[in-house]
Amino acid sequence: xxxxxxxxxxxxxxxxxxxxxETAVKLIEVPSPTGEAGAVADxxxxxxxxxxxxxxxxxxxxxxxxxxVAALDAxxxxxxxxxxxxxxxxxxxxxxxxxxxxxxxxxxxxxxxxGLAAAVEALRALRDSGLLASGxxxxxxxxxxxxxxxxxxxxxxxxxxxxxxxAVLIPEPLSDRLPVVGRGAxxxxxxxxxxxxxIHEVMRSADEPDVIAAAAELVLRLRRLDAEVSxxxxxxxxxxxxxxxxxxxxxxxxQSPSECRLEGTRxxxxxxxxxxxxxxxxxxxxxxxxxxxxxxxxxxxxxRDAFALDLEDPFVRAFERAHETVxxxxxxxxxxxxxxxxxxxxxxxxxxxxxHGPLAGGQxxxxxxxxxxxxxxxxxxxxxxxxxxxxxxxxxxxxxxxPR
Numbered sequence: 001x002x003x004x005x006x007x008x009x010x011x012x013x014x015x016x017x018x019x020x021x022e023t024a025v026k027l028i029e030v031p032s033p034t035g036e037a038g039a040v041a042d043x044x045x046x047x048x049x050x051x052x053x054x055x056x057x058x059x060x061x062x063x064x065x066x067x068x069v070a071a072l073d074a075x076x077x078x079x080x081x082x083x084x085x086x087x088x089x090x091x092x093x094x095x096x097x098x099x100x101x102x103x104x105x106x107x108x109x110x111x112x113x114x115g116l117a118a119a120v121e122a123l124r125a126l127r128d129s130g131l132l133a134s135g136x137x138x139x140x141x142x143x144x145x146x147x148x149x150x151x152x153x154x155x156x157x158x159x160x161x162x163x164x165x166x167a168v169l170i171p172e173p174l175s176d177r178l179p180v181v182g183r184g185a186x187x188x189x190x191x192x193x194x195x196x197x198x199i200h201e202v203m204r205s206a207d208e209p210d211v212i213a214a215a216a217e218l219v220l221r222l223r224r225l226d227a228e229v230s231x232x233x234x235x236x237x238x239x240x241x242x243x244x245x246x247x248x249x250x251x252x253x254x255q256s257p258s259e260c261r262l263e264g265t266r267x268x269x270x271x272x273x274x275x276x277x278x279x280x281x282x283x284x285x286x287x288x289x290x291x292x293x294x295x296x297x298x299x300x301x302x303x304r305d306a307f308a309l310d311l312e313d314p315f316v317r318a319f320e321r322a323h324e325t326v327x328x329x330x331x332x333x334x335x336x337x338x339x340x341x342x343x344x345x346x347x348x349x350x351x352x353x354x355x356h357g358p359l360a361g362g363q364x365x366x367x368x369x370x371x372x373x374x375x376x377x378x379x380x381x382x383x384x385x386x387x388x389x390x391x392x393x394x395x396x397x398x399x400x401x402x403p404r
Contacts, residue, residue, distance in 0.1 A: 004325045007131050007387050008380065014125035015379050021099060021372060023047060024117035027087070028097035028106040034088040034149035037142075038065035041087055044116070044141055051124060060157040065143040067158055071136055072127050078135025078394045081315070081386050082165035083123070084155075084341055085116040085172075086145030090364050103369045110360035114370035115171025115378065116141060118358060122382035131387040135394065138165045145341065147303045148187060152344050159348045167315035167389065168353040169382055170342045173360035175374065178320070181237045182336030182343060183267040184274060184306035188281055190218060190262040191297040192249075192288075197258055204256040212249050214292035215260040219244055221284045222264070229280070232269055236335040240268045242281075270306040274347075304339035305347035313352045314392040315385075322384035323356075326377060331356075356381070 026047065030040040045055045048070045057066040068087075089108040097106035104114060123139055126132050140163060144150030158164070194209040226242035233239040242264065249260030268277050278300045285298035309316060311333070323331050336342070342353030358374035 001321065001325065004321055004384065004388060008325045008384050010129050010131065011125050011380050011383050014128045015121055015376055015383075016124075017372065017376050019124075020117060020121040020375055020379060021104065023120050024104050024109070024114050024370070024375065025097045025099070027113040027117055028104070028108050031094045031107065032088050032143075033091045034144060034146040036065065037088040040113075041065050041068050041141065041143065044068050044087065044120075047120065048139070053123070058158065058161065058163065060142065060154045060161065062143055062154045062157075067140060067142040067154060069163060070123070070139045072123055072132060073136045074132040074134050074390060076134040078133070078390050079167065079315070079392055080136045080138055080165035081389050082138040082140060082168045083119040083382060084140045084168055084170055084345070085112050085119060086143070086155075086341065087113070087116070087141050088143045088145050088150065090146050091149060092364075092366050095366050095368070100369070102372055104372060105367070105369045107366070107368060109370045110173050110368040111363035112172050112357065114360060114375055115173065115357040118375045118378040119169075119171055119382055121375075121379040122386070125379060126383045126386055129383070131383070133387070133390040135390050136165070137386050138163075148301070151301060151303055152341065155341055155344055156348060159344065164345060164349045164351060167313070167351055168342060168345045169319070169385065170340055170353060170355045171357035171378060171382075172340050172355050173357045173363060173370070174336070174355050175357060175359050177334035178331045179336035179355050180309040180311065180333045181234055181270065182307050182339065183237050183240070183269055184277075184302070184304060184343065185339045186266045186277065186300055186302040188264055188266055188301070189299040190215075190285060191299070192218065192260045192262070193295045193297070194258055198251065199256050201254045201256050208256075209292055209294040211257055211260040211294055214288060214294035214296065215247060215249060215262060217292060218262060218284065218288045218296065219247065221288055225280060225284055229268070232272065234269050234335075236333075237269060238335070240272065242266050268306055270308045272306065274302055274305055304341070304343035307336070307343045307346035307353070309352055309354065315352050315389055316354065318388035318392065319354055319356070319385045322381050322388050326381050326384060
């Protein structure tokens with residue numbers, strides 16, 4: 001720990017708060033609703049290139065907003081630590097950035113341009129301090145994160161193309177715990193239909209399917225499914241669930257509609273396979289269709305799979321030591337309350353991912369904010385984690401780690 005304390009003290013000299021705030025503001029001031037993050041990706045690429053980092057721009061299936069990839073290589077073989085973040089924001093009215101005392105406000109300040117700015121500052125500090133003993137730090141940023149406008153397609157393509165390290169830090173705004181388990185999540189949409197147009201209730205044929213009644217049966221069937229899957233429970237993450245959040249059908253009180261729509265979520269634990277989750281929902285839809293004569297179409301859109309973290313992994317130990325050195329106390333373990341890109345790295349690449357970002361608030365609102373003090377803290381924790389992890393033995397699993 002003495003070595004880490006000395007390294008942490010050295011990093012203080014190289015983390016520039018003014019530069020960090022400027023980077024965050026430069027990212028926040030470029031509007032980037034999901035699917036349209038090309039301009040802010042260009043801005044980030046320009047910031048990194050101006051700092052002398054080699055930058056690669058893989059399209060990763062989304063040529064409208066190519067991803068950003070940069071790397072800091074120690075020049076000696078070692079583990080690859082990745083810092084990954086999304087540049088897109090939810091589709092709400094744009095709020096321009098402003099520095100408000102000890103906080104930065106604006107669209108994406110919390111979720112998660114502030115955290116990305118901290119990662120950029122950590123990369124600068126790590127380069128200037130010379131504390132990376134071996135291996136590499138890989139910085140990646142991308143679009144298509146926020147559902148329902150994106151479902152992680154660009155990150156998934158990056159991972160499939162080999163753009164991942166041996167471990168990942170995600171600067172989403174979660175700072176009060178070390179998340180060790182998280183449920184997967186999906187959006188489902190059911191469409192209950194019958195043939196023919198909407199018709200007055202008194203003109204409806206007696207043997208014609210009643211889509212409202214069929215939808216009601218589907219609601220009851222999904223409630224039973226919820227009761228069944230909720231028996232699968234984790235002491236930290238909670239129970240699996242089927243949630244119904246919307247039912248929509250009909251245009252007026254005495255008209256028999258031809259369609260009724262339902263929407264909700266499905267959440268599951270790491271031991272449950274995503275294919276089984278979808279099959280359960282499709283089976284419920286088929287059962288109601290057979291019983292009522294209505295057509296029931298079930299659309300299943302995974303957001304992210306479930307994940308679990310191995311606390312004995314050298315990366316996790318390096319992060320815990322770095323956090324304790326900077327903060328002066330251990331970070332308690334707990335569940336991840338949301339799904340994020342750490343889930344995708346675990347599901348698609350089987351590499352450990354820790355979500356840890358700055359103290360922030362207002363995510364998915366028009367009043368996002370992030371603490372400037374905590375941005376500086378996160379930059380220090382990230383750089384120190386990389387320094388500690390670079391002392392670990394190099395994992396043998398190959399990965400693409402630097403721009404071509």
